[in-house]
Each structure stands twice: as structure tokens, then as C-alpha cells.
Amino acid sequence: MRNCLVIDLDRCSGCDSCIVACKLENNIDLGNYWNQVIAVGPTGTHPDIEQYWLPVQCQQCENAACVHVCPTGASYRDEKTGVVLIDKAKCIGCQYCMMACPYGVRSFNQKEKVVEKCTLCSHRTADGEGVPACVHNCCCGARLYGDLDDPSSDVAKAVAAASPDAVHHLPDPGSAKPATVYLLSPKTAAWKELV
Amino acid sequence: MAIQWPLVIFSLLAGAGGALLAFVGLSGVLGLAKKARVPAAVGALVLLVVGGCASVAHLAQPANIMAAAANVFSFSGISVELIMLGVNAIVAVAYVLTARGESANATKIVGIVGIVTGVAMTFVVGNGYVMEAQPNWNTPALPFAYLGSGLATGGALFATLMAALKTDEADFRGIMPWVLGATVVQLVAFLAYGFAIGFAADVLLYWGGAVIVGSVGAIACAAFIAKASTMAYATLVCAVVGGICLRALMWLVGTGFLDAFGTAAVRGVWGV
Numbered sequence: 001m002r003n004c005l006v007i008d009l010d011r012c013s014g015c016d017s018c019i020v021a022c023k024l025e026n027n028i029d030l031g032n033y034w035n036q037v038i039a040v041g042p043t044g045t046h047p048d049i050e051q052y053w054l055p056v057q058c059q060q061c062e063n064a065a066c067v068h069v070c071p072t073g074a075s076y077r078d079e080k081t082g083v084v085l086i087d088k089a090k091c092i093g094c095q096y097c098m099m100a101c102p103y104g105v106r107s108f109n110q111k112e113k114v115v116e117k118c119t120l121c122s123h124r125t126a127d128g129e130g131v132p133a134c135v136h137n138c139c140c141g142a143r144l145y146g147d148l149d150d151p152s153s154d155v156a157k158a159v160a161a162a163s164p165d166a167v168h169h170l171p172d173p174g175s176a177k178p179a180t181v182y183l184l185s186p187k188t189a190a191w192k193e194l195v
Numbered sequence: 196m197a198i199q200w201p202l203v204i205f206s207l208l209a210g211a212g213g214a215l216l217a218f219v220g221l222s223g224v225l226g227l228a229k230k231a232r233v234p235a236a237v238g239a240l241v242l243l244v245v246g247g248c249a250s251v252a253h254l255a256q257p258a259n260i261m262a263a264a265a266n267v268f269s270f271s272g273i274s275v276e277l278i279m280l281g282v283n284a285i286v287a288v289a290y291v292l293t294a295r296g297e298s299a300n301a302t303k304i305v306g307i308v309g310i311v312t313g314v315a316m317t318f319v320v321g322n323g324y325v326m327e328a329q330p331n332w333n334t335p336a337l338p339f340a341y342l343g344s345g346l347a348t349g350g351a352l353f354a355t356l357m358a359a360l361k362t363d364e365a366d367f368r369g370i371m372p373w374v375l376g377a378t379v380v381q382l383v384a385f386l387a388y389g390f391a392i393g394f395a396a397d398v399l400l401y402w403g404g405a406v407i408v409g410s411v412g413a414i415a416c417a418a419f420i421a422k423a424s425t426m427a428y429a430t431l432v433c434a435v436v437g438g439i440c441l442r443a444l445m446w447l448v449g450t451g452f453l454d455a456f457g458t459a460a461v462r463g464v465w466g467v
Contacts, residue, residue, distance in 0.1 A: 036459035040466040050313040056455040065328055071273040072266045092262050094257025098272060101196070102328040113255030155377035158202065173452045192466035194453060 001082040002148040002179050003120060005061045005135070006155040009184040010166075011142035014039065014053035018143060020136035022057075025121060025133035032107045034058075034118040035134060039190050050189040055134075055143070057118040058105050059170055059178035060084055066097035066106070074115075081126055081149075088114045102173045122143065148179065158183065171195045196450035199229040203442040205250035206320040207278070207348065211340055212242030212281050213316025216351020218288060218373070219312070220306030222353070227369040231357045232306075235293050238356065239313070239349075247280050272323020279316045287310050317345025324445065329423035331448040336384065340445075343377075343384030344438040345389040346464070347413055350377035351434045354420050354427035364421075371421040374430065378417045381434070383443060392448055400444040409437015 014037055021034050022028065034057060039052035062085045066075045069153050076088035077083070077098050088135075091114040098106045098115060106117045124130035125145065134142040146153030151160070159167055159181055166185040168179050184191050215319045216239040222228045227428050251257045284310045293302045321341025354374050365394060386406050389396065413433035419426040451457070458465065 011399060013338075033456060033459070038455060038459055039464040041464065043467055066328060069271050069273075069323075069326065070261045071269055071271040071277075073269060090262065092259035094263070094273060096254065096271070096323075099324075099330075099449070100326045100328050102452040104451050104456050104458075132221075134217055147351075170453065173330070176327065194465050 001150075002060070002062070003081050003146065003177040004148060004181070005057070005120070005132070005156065006148075006158050006181040006183065007025065007055055008144070008148075008158065009052050009054065010143045010169040010188045011037050011140045012037075013140050013142075015139060017137050017139050018055055021133040021137035022118070025124075026119070027046055028110055028116070029109055032109060032116065034106075034194045038044070040194075041189065042154040043192075045164055053185060054182070056103065056105055056170075056179075057134075058120075058174075059087060059103055060120070061102075063089035063175050063181055064185040065100040065176060067100065068140070069096045069100040070085060071096065076129050078122070078126075081120075081122065083125075084117075085119055085122060086115060086117060088112065088116075091115055102176050103170060103178070148181070155181070196446050196451070198443050198446040199250075199253060201249050201253035203446070204251070204440060205246045206341060206427060206442060207438045208246030208343070209240045209280060210317040210320045210345030210438070211348040211352055212239045212246060212400025213279070213313040214345040214347075214377070215239040215242065215292070215313070215352050216283055216287055216309040216316075216349075217311075217313030217346075218350055218353035218370075219375060220308070220310035222370065223303045223306035224310075225369055225373075228353075228357050228362050228366040229367075230360050230362050231353065233291055234360065235353050235356050236287050236290040236294070236309075238352070240284055240291075240422075243280055243284050243287065243316075247277075250276075261291070272319075275319050276323060279312065280317050283309075283312050283316050289302075300353060313325075313349070314338060314342070314346070314465035317342045317349070320345070328452050329449050330452060331392045331450065332445065334388070335389040336388040337340075337445065340381075340383045340388040340441055343381035344403040344434070344441055346377035347381035347410070348431070348438050351413065351417065354417075354424075355431045358424040358427040361424075362425075367424055367433040368421045371417065374420060374427075375414065378413040378430065378434065380412065381437065382406070382419040384411055385437070388441070396444045396448050400440045405437050405444065408441055409433055413437060 047076035072090045093113045131145045135145045144154045146155040170181045250449035418428040
């Protein structure tokens with residue numbers, strides 16, 4: 001089971017609705033975020049200029065370094081959903097997982113003294129019915145959630161329908177295998193490898 | 196990444212403590228500086244304990260160390276450090292106890308075990324940082340730099356204890372090549388780490404602090420320990436400066452593979 005997000009960058013307008021929805025849904029502290037949207041570009045020379053928006057959050061790596069380095073098992077992969085989560089009761093605030101995350105998408109909650117990150121709204125999705133708040137509130141319909149291993153899921157259908165040259169992942173530092181899929185067709189912009 | 200001073204202090208003290216224990220064992224094998232061995236073993240124990248306490252300051256709550264201890268066999272980097280802290284502390288206590296007894300062989304054997312565990316301690320305090328997510332840490336040269344730093348600091352500390360306890364001149368002549376060797380290992384390891392990261396580090400910290408003062412300075416001082424025992428103090432100061440600078444720059448070059456939230460926080464853009 002590979003529950004994850006598929007984000008269609010051809011549709012993303014960079015409106016930040018996903019960020020706001022996430023903060024409201026998960027009651028995230030002021031100044032902290034579980035997802036962000038970063039501008040990639042603009043690049044090129046006028047009039048041939050291109051840019052796209054890249055929403056980033058936990059990439060649900062198949063080989064999650066955060067889980068491996070956690071000394072207490074606070075970072076773990078949920079057996080039922082396959083989602084990487086944090087058990088705050090076990091987190092000792094060593095922030096080792098933040099160092100080991102290749103994408104810098106974890107944050108430290110100064111009030112609770114624990115590390116936090118995107119849970120794919122597990123409180124909404126664990127039963128297999130709901131979708132994360134960022135998906136529900138995406139006004140461009142750019143965000144999809146589901147099991148990549150289930151051919152009937154929205155995410156699997158979207159990836160199957162996309163041209164192979166439009167299917168991307170964030171760059172892998174080695175063995176992380178990020179599960180989150182980004183769809184960006186060359187007609188919108190050329191995918192930048194970033195590293 | 197910001198310098199995590201509790202971890203700088205932890206790795207410096209724990210590494211030095213491990214290496215000091217290794218030098219206790221080495222002096223036993225060489226038959227040198229008997230007067231300094233038990234005080235040095237006690238000193239190693241103190242360094243390991245104080246270093247361990249310093250690492251606790253890095254946690255959200257000091258009491259959280261109990262949770263880490265309860266999961267010590269998770270074999271994460273932190274767990275391995277905890278295990279080695281415990282093992283070295285036990286060996287140090289065992290050395291002091293056997294040294295009080297009448298069996299010289301037992302003391303020597305415990306000392307030899309201390310050489311192995313002590314050197315391992317210097318390595319593991321750096322090995323936990325080797326990770327894909329930090330390209331500037333993801334090199335075997337990093338734990339070897341920590342090993343070099345630990346050996347140089349521990350060796351200089353042993354020589355300093357010898358000087359403080361006014362051991363014989365012949366003992367200094369015997370231990371000098373080993374302390375000098377430790378400082379040379381540190382220089383080579385520091386240069387190897389610099390090479391691994393393309394020498395893309397703060398010039399003052401790396402070249403000034405870690406290489407010139409910390410390593411070349413330590414070598415220059417260690418070379419004269421046999422002639423003037425007070426040079427042991429200078430060697431120790433140089434090695435400590437080098438160890439702190441190396442560790443501080445490691446944190447500063449820890450820029451991450453892709454720092455998404457850090458980029459977003461400053462409204463940065465990618466791909467341009």
C-alpha cells in the first residue's frame with residue numbers, strides 16, 4: 001500500500017489554499033507549517049519564460065530515513081495505511097529526524113517540544129474514506145490522494161493517464177524513494193531537478 | 196544549520212574520554228606512566244558522564260533521555276552512542292577496580308579492552324551524522340575526523356595528566372610518539388574531511404581553527420612533550436580548539452539536500 005499525494009502542477013496556481021487548509025485542519029502553531037508552496041523559476045529569456053509552483057510536504061519516502069534514525073520509534077510507518085507518522089508521546093525532541101529528512105519538510109513545535117509533519121490527515125483518511133484537507137480544499141483540483149498500488153484509485157488513474165515525460169518525483173539523495181508524484185507536462189514548463 | 200552546542204560538547208568530551216581510556220590501556224601495554232593510569236581512567240569516566248549529560252541538554256526535556264535509554268537497542272545513531280557511552284563507562288570502572296587488585300594481567304587485559312572500546316567511542320560520536328540527507332556529512336571522512344579529534348584530545352589529555360602528576364621523563368619519551376601520532380591522524384582526517392566537502396567551509400574555522408591551530412599547532416607542541424612536559428598543556432589546548440572548530444563547521448555546512456521549508460521561510464525560489 002502506497003497512500004500518497006499526486007499533485008498536478010499543470011493545475012496548481014500557487015494560491016496557498018493547501019497551506020491554509022492544512023494549518024486550520026491540524027491546528028498548526030503560528031510560524032510552523034506542514035506543507036509549503038515554492039516557486040520554481042521563473043527561468044528563460046523574454047518572451048520564453050516559464051515558472052511553476054511546487055507544493056512540498058512529507059514525501060512519504062518508501063525508505064524513510066526519519067524512521068531509521070529515530071531512537072525511540074516515534075517516527076514510524078503505520079502498518080494499516082503505509083503512511084509515515086510521528087507518535088508525539090514517544091518523541092524526545094532530539095530532531096535527528098529533521099536532520100535525516102532529505103527534503104526539510106519537518107518542523108519543531110516549540111510549545112509541545114516535539115517534531116511534527118504532514119500526516120496526510122490520517123485522522124480523516126485512516127478509515128479509507130476521507131481525503132486530506134489540502135486535497136479537499138484545493139481550488140484548482142490539483143491535489144489527489146489515494147493508494148498508488150490500487151489501479152482504481154484517483155492517484156493511480158491520474159498517473160496512468162499522464163504522459164510518461166510528465167511524471168516526476170523530487171530528486172532522490174540515494175535510496176529514499178519519495179512516493180509523492182508530481183505531474184508536470186513539458187508544455188507547461190520543463191521539470192527542474194533542483195540539485 | 197545552526198551549531199548544536201550541546202552535541203558539540205558531548206562529542207568532544209565523550210570522544211576525548213574514550214581516547215583517554217584507550218591511552219590508559221596503551222600505557223599499560225607499553226609499561227609507561229603507571230602513576231597516571233588510574234587518574235586517567237577516572238578522568239575518562241568523568242568525561243563520559245559529563246559528555247552524556249551535555250547531550251541531554253539537546254533534547255526537548257532532559258528526562259526524555261530515559262525514553263532513549265528504554266529503546267537503546269533500536270541501534271539508531273543516538274542509541275549506538277548511548278551503548279558505547281555505557282560500555283566505556285563500565286570498562287573505565289572495571290579498570291579502576293582491577294588496578295586496585297593484585298592481578299597486573301587482569302588490569303592489562305581490561306586496558307586492552309579499553310583501547311578497542313575507547314577508539315570505537317571516538318568514531319561513533321561522528322558516525323551517527325553520516326546520512327544521505329546531508330551531503331556534506333555523508334562521507335566516511337566525517338567519523339574519521341571525529342576519531343582523529345578524539346585521539347588527539349585524549350592523547351594530549353593523558354600527557355597533560357602525566358605532566359600534572361610529574362611522571363618520569365622516560366615515560367614522556369615513551370608516550371610522545373603516540374601522542375604525536377594521534378595529532379598527525381587528526382590532521383590527516385581533518386584534511387580528508389575538508390577534501391570530501393571540497394573545502395567549502397568557513398575559512399577561519401576550517402583552516403585557521405581546525406587545521407592550523409588545532410592540528411598543525413598540536414603536532415608542533417606534541418613533538419616537544421618529551422623535552423618539556425608543559426608542552427602537553429599546549430597540545431591539549433590546540434587539540435580542543437581544533438575539535439571544537441571541526442564540529443562547529445560540520446553543523447554550519449549541514450545545509451541539507453533540499454531544504455524546502457527553509458527556502459519557503461525566506462520566500463526563496465528554486466530552479467533559477
